[in-house]
Amino acid sequence: MAADVGVATTANLIERLQARVKDEGMKQPEQVYQTLKEELTAILAMEGAGDQLWSDEEGTFAAKPAVILVVGVNGSGKTTSIAKLAWSLKAEGKRVILAAADTFRAAAIDQLQQWGERVQAEVIAHQPGADPGAVVFDALTAAERRNADVVIIDTAGRLHTKVNLMEELRKVHRVIQRKDPSGPHEVLLVLDATTGQNALLQAKYFTEAVQVTSLLLAKLDGTGKGGIVFAICDQLGIPVRFVGTGERPEDLAPFVAEDFVEALFA
Secondary structure, X not given: OHHHXXXXXXHHHHXXXXXXXXXXXXXXXXXXXXXXXXXXXXHHHOOOOOOOOOXXXXXXXXXXXXXXXXXXXXXXXXXXXXXXXXXXXXXXXXXXXXXXXXXXXXXHHHHXXXXXXXXXXXXXXXXXXXXXXXXXXXXXXXXXXXXXXXXXXXEOOOOOXXXXXXXXXXXXXXXXXXXXOXXXXXXXXXXXXXXXXXXXXXXXXXXXXXOOOEEEEEOOOOOOOOOHHHHHHHHHOOOEEEEEOOOOOOOEEEOOHHHHHHXXXX
């Protein structure tokens, strides 16, 4: 985990820790240990960051339908994470529509439809190879007509270095804004917790393309993983929103900075 935090963030962390040790006159190792955990938690907590969608304490979204654009590279666990999020929202009584905008792979459409049946969420899909923007437009139109609370958009898993695919993602973003100038209300980047330093590059590229607003850390089913989120939060100011801890639909939890840090030291 330590190697994933990155040189710049580690240097900042050590500087803050040394300053507190000096200013507060710490003498005992236990005090320094606790202060280190506090500083790590502070990096991740980021109170108020990216809360344009989830800030309502009563559980209602700031927009209807709320539009969640989900992005990430191949193999990150994106489609499974979408299903988990849909399951969680439906458990709160929300009506959810899924948009199968990953038209690049026929299997991706089938996979989302299978998950849709499993979590009982309606899926709007076109044929493989169709225009992803058209799928998104139809999904948003359906959401308005059916009074849905939220639309979750699956997008093609793409390498962040593929310029043409990133431009396609920008087009989807523009389609959303034509339907609702305030959307998307969340751009959720799914990251594999085991990715390491490459995850920081992914976050930078996707943020440049569509302004990522939060992270979902997938495959966090073991300790010593996910250290890269410290660098992403510290350098890019993007908060972690959810963590995936298994393969079942219910294996999704809100991210709690204190719990994450404690688990690293367990």
